[in-house]
Amino acid sequence: MLSSETEKYDFIEGLGRGMFAEVARFQRQSDRKMVAVKRMPRVHTRLCLHEARVLAALTDENAYDHHIVRFYEAFGDEFHVYLVEEVMGQNLHDFQMANSLIKFKIRDIRTVVLQVATALAKLKDMGVVHADIKQENIVLVNQRREPFRVKLIDFGSAITTHDLASMWTPYIQPRFVRAPEVLLGYRCTEKIDVWSLACVMGEMALGRTLFPSRCELELAHSIFGSRGFPSATMLEASIKTKLFFDLVDNGRGAHELRVKPYQGRELFTGTQSLRRHVPANLELLQALEDLAKGYEEQELAESADRRCLVDLLNRMLVLEPEQRISPNQALRHPFLTLQHLQKRGNYRSYYNFALQGYSEAGVTLPQDRSDMYADSSEEIVLEVPKRKKRSLRRSLRSLFTRLFTRRRKKQPAAAQGSEDGLEDQPAQNTGSEEQAGEDQCQSPTAGSSVRAEESTAHEEPPKKKGFMRWMRTVASCFSGCRARRLSPQRTATAACRVLGGGKHDEDECWS
Structure with missing residues (x-):
């Protein structure tokens, strides 16, 4: 049993233990009401009194009506300090x-x-x-x-x-x-x-x-790797920036801030193991x-x-x-x-x-709520924007991908194998041609030459590596014609020019 200057409490059961305190359920003798008593050692008297002052100030402002715990009183004995609050359930x-x-x-x-x-x-x-x-x-x-x-x-x-x-x-x-x-x-x-x-x-x-982390540096990796870097103003005004960032040369004659590596690992870019948690x-x-x-x-x-x-x-x-x-x-x-x-x-x-x-x-x-805390100086939050619609180019790209995949699945295995063999034959003759093709994709001039070769050889089936480029070309053609509001016949003419490079045959284009 615990006694204060005004109340007496009978012990019922223990509720849990924290880092600095223990919490138990007591019954108040005056009205038989259940309360929660938080007990802390005298060594933490300063911490306990600080919490009691904050809770008392909140109670005076009826904060318990705003989803804050209700506080009753605080008292102590020779060994412990006690805080009496309303009893609640699990966290x-x-x-x-x-x-x-x-x-x-x-x-x-x-x-x-x-x-x-x-x-x-x-x-x-x-x-x-x-x-x-x-x-x-x-x-x-x-x-x-x-x-x-x-x-x-x-x-x-x-x-x-x-x-x-x-x-x-x-x-x-x-x-x-x-x-x-x-x-x-x-x-x-x-x-x-x-x-x-x-x-x-x-x-x-x-x-x-x-943001999983085992130390502050790893926390910096988690936050800045998923939410981006803070603004330059915030980094300049922060006093602990040097603990997490290094000033390095970016190779272009300038310097930039970079998060310090953690256990030899640079800030993850999406391939490291920690990225899957964020x-x-x-x-x-x-x-x-x-x-x-x-x-x-x-x-x-x-x-x-x-x-x-x-x-x-x-x-x-x-x-x-x-x-x-x-x-x-x-x-x-x-x-x-x-x-x-x-x-x-x-x-x-x-x-x-x-x-x-x-x-x-x-x-x-x-x-x-009549007591809603609406400050007129604060900006009203706008409504969430609606989901963006897919663009015409993206829709055409997905359509052509499904059609081409379905077409290849219907072909016999032998015919498909022979086509693959014909496509793989140049790669076997020139061992560095695949690497050269990748280099060409990275430069705009080389990419234009590749598209020119594809347009001249329109009768051959598109190559695997150039198929996505071919689809993007067709999609851009259709979207451009739609933006210029061309007639269906002129749209078909432009599409046939891109695909075949020859004359326009209306029946053949729309078949």
Whole structure:
């Protein structure tokens, strides 16, 4: 049993152990209510008192109504210091492990991100930075009664925005969710929490860490290899740039910055093993399901929802904090407001399904909240652009590829073997001809000569290596004729000139 100046608590069960503290479930004797008591050794009294002051200030501002843990009191004895908070369930990481989840559903991701973004907006309004956003600090309140209703806990690393701006080299945030401005020693703001939330959001969607690393240099490889390099202004103003970048000669009489090699490995360009863990620009999310499988209403709505999720992630993972989205702007993004689904009538069933996730968690749409943190000085987030249509050239190229592949499959094996033998015969006679052909493809003059030879020998079947070039020529011909609005007859004439180099026979061209 624990006793403070005002209350007495009876021990029920232990809940878990962290790096500096233990958490257990107690029952308050005054009203028989369950609470969570966090116990820390006296050696960490300063850390515990700092967290107690932050939680007390948040409680005075009713932050517990904005998905932040409710704080009751703090007291101590000869050996320990205790923090009394509301009792909750599992954190997101433990819930994922207990249910063997590889990744979360998009509806559940949206519900969690909305609540954490609401908490970050409240913290920004109070001038507080959490600085420790991760799955372990996002806790489910009651998964059975209110699915995916969460609250933010553990304010031991919290710091005010004023103190954060005055720090010389802040060493904060876990490495996997560390923002690039913290990594480089750049000016830090409350947007470091936005970067961490994006890492949590991406991990929930992909089922793996966005930026895996074992040290800060490897973290630099992960971030800058997938998100690009920071701006020159950010690198010049950062005090730790020299720890991660070298000034090298680019071979053209100038110098450029290059990320230092890690364990003898240069910054990966897409072929090294680490690259497979980092989706470049998060395009992997857009390819979760192929729309070619069908055109049902549900699949189209899910595809639009995934593209909206990727757009929000890209806005939250901008390297420069000045260009990164803020918590208030994130709350007005279409992925959280569901405006990209509400405007389309054929998405009504999917919209109702997504809205049901909000209602089950006991949260409302951001635009329906009367206390939404809308700062008029902040730019309104525009709607996610629609998916780009395929160009005519690309469509023709894919069409010709399918037709030519189907045509070659229908040919007898013997005839195909003889054609291959005829095509391979020049390569056997001249051993360096293949290398010369590759050199010719790299120079424009050589490429034009190759196209000229192909046009004169139009009666022969196209060679394997020149077939893609031949297809691009035909596609450019059709697209050029379409751009100039030529008649079908003149289009056929131009196509026959490119393909055959001879006179135009209308029946032969369109057969």
